[in-house]
Amino acid sequence: MSVVDTADSRAASAPGGGTDDNRGGPAGTRGSRLSPLERTGTGTRVVIGVALALALLWTLVPLVWMLLSSFKPSEAINSADPQWLFDPTLRHYTGLFTGGNELLPYLWHSVAAAGGSAVLSVILGALAGYGLARSGMRGKRHLSFWIISTRMAPIAAVVLPLFLMFRQVGLIDTVPGLILAYLTFNLPFAIWLLNAFFADVPQALEESARVEGCTNWQAFRYVVLPLTKSGLVTTFVLCLVFAWNDYAFALVFSGPHSQTLPIAASQLVTQSGIDWGQLCAIGTFVVVPMMLAGLAVRRWLVTGLTLGAVTGE
Amino acid sequence: MVDPKPAAVSRRRLLTGTLAGGAAIAGGGVLSGCSTRQDVRRRDTADPWRQFAGCTLNFVSENTAPTSAIAADAQRFTELTGIHINIVTLELSALVQKVALDLASGQSQYQVLYADSYQVLAPYAEGLVDLREPAGDPSLPGDTSRFDEFVPLQMDVSGRFGDGERVLALPYDCATMIWQYRKDLFETYHDRMAADLGFDPTPGPQRTWEEYFRIAKWFNDNVDEVAYGTGHQAKQHDSLMCDFSNVLFAHGGQYFPDGERVGRYGAVDPGPCQLDSDAALEAAEFYRRLLSVADPASRTWDWTGVGAAFAAGRVAMCPNWHEFAADNERALPGKVGYAALPSGPVKSANMYGGAGIAVNGNTAPNERKAAWLFLNWATSRRTQLRNLTGEVGGATPTLSSIYQLPEVRGAQQRPTDMPTMLTAPAVRRAWQPEYSGMRPKIPMWSECDTAIYTELSRMLAGDATSAQAMRDTTEQVDRIVSRGWVAAR
Numbered sequence: 001m002s003v004v005d006t007a008d009s010r011a012a013s014a015p016g017g018g019t020d021d022n023r024g025g026p027a028g029t030r031g032s033r034l035s036p037l038e039r040t041g042t043g044t045r046v047v048i049g050v051a052l053a054l055a056l057l058w059t060l061v062p063l064v065w066m067l068l069s070s071f072k073p074s075e076a077i078n079s080a081d082p083q084w085l086f087d088p089t090l091r092h093y094t095g096l097f098t099g100g101n102e103l104l105p106y107l108w109h110s111v112a113a114a115g116g117s118a119v120l121s122v123i124l125g126a127l128a129g130y131g132l133a134r135s136g137m138r139g140k141r142h143l144s145f146w147i148i149s150t151r152m153a154p155i156a157a158v159v160l161p162l163f164l165m166f167r168q169v170g171l172i173d174t175v176p177g178l179i180l181a182y183l184t185f186n187l188p189f190a191i192w193l194l195n196a197f198f199a200d201v202p203q204a205l206e207e208s209a210r211v212e213g214c215t216n217w218q219a220f221r222y223v224v225l226p227l228t229k230s231g232l233v234t235t236f237v238l239c240l241v242f243a244w245n246d247y248a249f250a251l252v253f254s255g256p257h258s259q260t261l262p263i264a265a266s267q268l269v270t271q272s273g274i275d276w277g278q279l280c281a282i283g284t285f286v287v288v289p290m291m292l293a294g295l296a297v298r299r300w301l302v303t304g305l306t307l308g309a310v311t312g313e
Numbered sequence: 314m315v316d317p318k319p320a321a322v323s324r325r326r327l328l329t330g331t332l333a334g335g336a337a338i339a340g341g342g343v344l345s346g347c348s349t350r351q352d353v354r355r356r357d358t359a360d361p362w363r364q365f366a367g368c369t370l371n372f373v374s375e376n377t378a379p380t381s382a383i384a385a386d387a388q389r390f391t392e393l394t395g396i397h398i399n400i401v402t403l404e405l406s407a408l409v410q411k412v413a414l415d416l417a418s419g420q421s422q423y424q425v426l427y428a429d430s431y432q433v434l435a436p437y438a439e440g441l442v443d444l445r446e447p448a449g450d451p452s453l454p455g456d457t458s459r460f461d462e463f464v465p466l467q468m469d470v471s472g473r474f475g476d477g478e479r480v481l482a483l484p485y486d487c488a489t490m491i492w493q494y495r496k497d498l499f500e501t502y503h504d505r506m507a508a509d510l511g512f513d514p515t516p517g518p519q520r521t522w523e524e525y526f527r528i529a530k531w532f533n534d535n536v537d538e539v540a541y542g543t544g545h546q547a548k549q550h551d552s553l554m555c556d557f558s559n560v561l562f563a564h565g566g567q568y569f570p571d572g573e574r575v576g577r578y579g580a581v582d583p584g585p586c587q588l589d590s591d592a593a594l595e596a597a598e599f600y601r602r603l604l605s606v607a608d609p610a611s612r613t614w615d616w617t618g619v620g621a622a623f624a625a626g627r628v629a630m631c632p633n634w635h636e637f638a639a640d641n642e643r644a645l646p647g648k649v650g651y652a653a654l655p656s657g658p659v660k661s662a663n664m665y666g667g668a669g670i671a672v673n674g675n676t677a678p679n680e681r682k683a684a685w686l687f688l689n690w691a692t693s694r695r696t697q698l699r700n701l702t703g704e705v706g707g708a709t710p711t712l713s714s715i716y717q718l719p720e721v722r723g724a725q726q727r728p729t730d731m732p733t734m735l736t737a738p739a740v741r742r743a744w745q746p747e748y749s750g751m752r753p754k755i756p757m758w759s760e761c762d763t764a765i766y767t768e769l770s771r772m773l774a775g776d777a778t779s780a781q782a783m784r785d786t787t788e789q790v791d792r793i794v795s796r797g798w799v800a801a802r
Contacts, residue, residue, distance in 0.1 A: 075644070163414055172422060251410065255422055256371055256401050263403070266403060266407060267403060267404070268376070273617045273620055273640060
C-alpha cells in the first residue's frame with residue numbers, strides 16, 4: 001500500500017470526510033473500508049472457514065496428541081485403542097532430567113548453537129543485505145540469486161567437505177563448530193530476506209539523514225535498522241527455528257560435548273522399541289520454546305513474512 | 314549538494330570487503346590451529362588397569378540394553394581404571410554415518426565403536442583393530458583365551474570377518490528372533506485346537522511353518538480374545554527381510570552359495586544370488602500365503618510395531634526379537650511363552666541379529682590399549698551379570714558361562730526379576746548351528762537388504778508374484794554385488 005493510498009483511506013474514514021463513492025451506500029456505510037473477506041459472499045466465506053478449520057486441525061492435532069501422550073502412562077500410549085481418558089503422569093518429564101542421559105546439557109547446547117547462529121546470521125545478514133540493496137554493481141541480481149541458491153544445495157553435498165575442514169581446525173564436537181555449521185544455511189537466507197527489506201526502505205530517508213550530518217554508518221544504524229525492525233525480528237526467529245530444529249548437521253558435527261535436543265530425541269529410538277512417552281515429552285520440549293518465540297513476535301513476524309504488505313496491527 | 318547515490322557501495326569496495334572478510338575467517342582458521350592428534354599418556358604403575366588413568370574415551374553405540382546398563386554403571390569403570398568414558402547413543406543409521414565419517418577421515422573421535430555386523434563390521438572391517446593384538450599384550454589385562462568364553466556363534470558372527478582368524482569385535486548384544494506366543498490362550502484352547510487341527514499345537518521347533526499357518530488361521534476363526542492369530546514385522550523395512558529370512562532358511566533357501574559360511578564369517582565376494590532357486594521361490598510363496606492370514610496391519614509394522622501389537626493383546630503369536638520379552642512381561646505378566654521358530658522342510662531357522670563392540674583402527678597406540686581395557690571390562694563376566702540383574706538391566710549375556718550360574722538358571726522360570734531370561738532356553742537353542750539363521754555378512758548388505766525388502770513388499774502388496782519378486786531381487790542383488798567393495802581404511 002502506498003503512502004498516498006493510506007492517506008486517501010484515512011481521509012475517507014475521517015468524520016465528515018469521505019468521498020462521493022460513499023454516499024450511495026447504506027447509512028453509515030463503510031464500503032471502502034470493507035476487507036476483502038467482508039466483501040465476499042456467505043458461501044465463499046463458509047468455504048474459506050472450513051478450509052482454515054481443516055488447516056488448523058492438520059496443524060494442531062499432531063501437536064495436541066504429542067502433548068497428551070507426554071502425560072500418558074506408557075500403558076495408555078501403547079494401547080491398541082486411542083486413550084482419551086487417563087491418569088496424567090509427569091514421569092516422562094522427570095525421566096528427561098534424571099538418570100545418566102539427562103536433558104539439560106542438550107538443552108544448553110541447543111540454546112547456545114541455535115541462538116548464536118541466529119544472532120550472527122542477523123548481524124552479518126543485515127550488513128551483507130544492506131550492502132547488496134544499496135550496491136550499484138553490475139550483476140547484483142545474479143549475486144543475490146547465487147547467495148540464496150547455496151541454500152538449495154542438498155546437505156549431503158556440503159557435509160563432507162565441511163566435516164573435513166572442521167576436523168582440520170578442531171571444530172568438530174564444539175558449540176562454535178555447530179554455530180558455524182548452522183551459519184552455512186542461515187546466513188544466505190538472512191542475506192536474501194534482509195536484502196528485500198532494505199530495498200523497501202526509501203533511499204530519500206538516508207539522504208535526509210546525511211544532509212543532517214549523519215555518516216553512512218549512522219544513517220544505517222539510526223534510520224534504516226529501526227525501519228526494518230520487523231524484518232530483523234522475522235529473520236532472527238526463522239533462523240533460530242531452522243537451527244533449533246536441525247538434525248542432519250548436528251548429527252555430523254556434534255559429539256559427546258555438543259549434542260543438541262533433536263539428537264537427544266533420536267536416542268529414544270532403540271533396538272527394542274521406541275520410548276514414545278519420553279519422545280513426546282522431548283518433542284514438547286523442542287516445540288514449545290519455538291512456538292512461544294513465534295507468538296511473542298507474531299506482530300513483526302506477520303509484517304516481516306509479507307514484506308510489509310500488511311501492517312500486522 | 315548531496316551526492317545522488319551516496320549510499321551506493323562500489324563494486325571495488327564490496328570486493329575489498331569480501332576479501333578482507335575471507336582473509337579474517339581464513340586467518341581465524343589458521344589461528345585455531347590444525348588439530349594435531351595426541352596419544353594418551355601411559356603411567357608407570359603396577360596396576361595394569363590404571364596405566365591410562367586420566368584419559369577420556371568416547372564410545373558411540375546404538376541405544377541397546379547393554380549400553381543403557383553400562384551407561385548407568387560407567388562410574389565403576391572410571392573407579393577401576395581412572396579412565397573417563399563418554400557414551401553417545403544414536404539410532405543405528407545415524408551411528409553408521411558417524412562411524413563412516415570417523416573412519417574415512419582417518420580420525421578417532423570415537424575410540425570405541427558399536428559394530429553392527431552388517432553395517433559396521435562387514436563394510437569397515439579394515440578400519441577396525443584386530444583385537445588379538447591388545448589381547449596378546451602381556452602388559453594389558455585379558456588374553457586371547459577370552460575369545461573362547463563367548464557363545465561360539467556370536468563370536469563368529471559379531472566378532473570376525475572374512476578369514477575367520479582376525480577378531481575385530483567382542484560380542485556385545487545378541488538379539489535373536491524366536492516364536493512369542495500367548496501361553497494362556499494356547500493352554501486354554503489346547504485340546505480344541507489339537508482336535509480341530511489334528512496335531513499338538515504346542516509351539517516349538519517340532520512344529521512346521523505349515524502348522525504355524527494353520528494355528529494362525531484357527532485363531533482367526535475361533536478365538537475372540539485376540540483379533541488375529543499371527544502378526545508380522547512386514548513393513549517395507551529391514552524388519553521384513555528379517556521376518557522372511559526365517560522362512561527362507563527353514564525352506565532351505567539361501568541368499569548366496571555357502572550361505573552358512575557367508576552368514577557366519579562374511580565375504581566380500583559372496584557369489585551369485587540364490588533367491589531364484591526352487592527353495593527360495595517356495596519360501597516366498599509360503600510367506601505370501603502366511604501374510605494373507607496375518608493381521609493386515611502387519612504390513613505397517615516393524616519389530617517395534619508387532620511387539621506393541623502383541624503386548625496390546627491384538628495377536629496370539631508372532632516371530633520377534635527375544636529382547637521384547639521385558640515389554641511382554643510388563644503388559645501380559647505370566648501370559649507369554651517363548652520357543653524356537655517352526656521348522657520348514659530343511660530346518661528351524663532363528664535369525665541372529667547381534668552386534669559387537671570394537672576399537673577404531675585410527676586410534677593411537679596407547680589410546681588403543683585404553684580402549685581395549687574398556688572392551689575387556691564391558692564384556693566381562695561381572696559387568697554382564699550386573700547388566701542382567703541391575704536396575705537398568707535386561708541385557709542378554711554373550712558369555713556362555715553366565716547361563717550356568719544358579720541365579721541365572723533360576724531366573725528362567727516364573728516368577729523372575731530377569732524377564733529376558735525367560736527366553737533363554739529358546740535363544741540358546743537358536744544359537745546352535747542347526748537352529749541358527751544368519752543373513753549374509755557382506756559389505757554391501759545394506760543396499761542388498763533394501764532391494765530384498767522392497768521387492769518383498771511389492772509381493773505382499775500384490776504388485777508382483779512371489780516368483781517375479783524373487784527373480785527381480787536376484788537381478789538387483791547380483792548387480793549390487795558385482796560392483797564390488799573397496800574397504801575403507
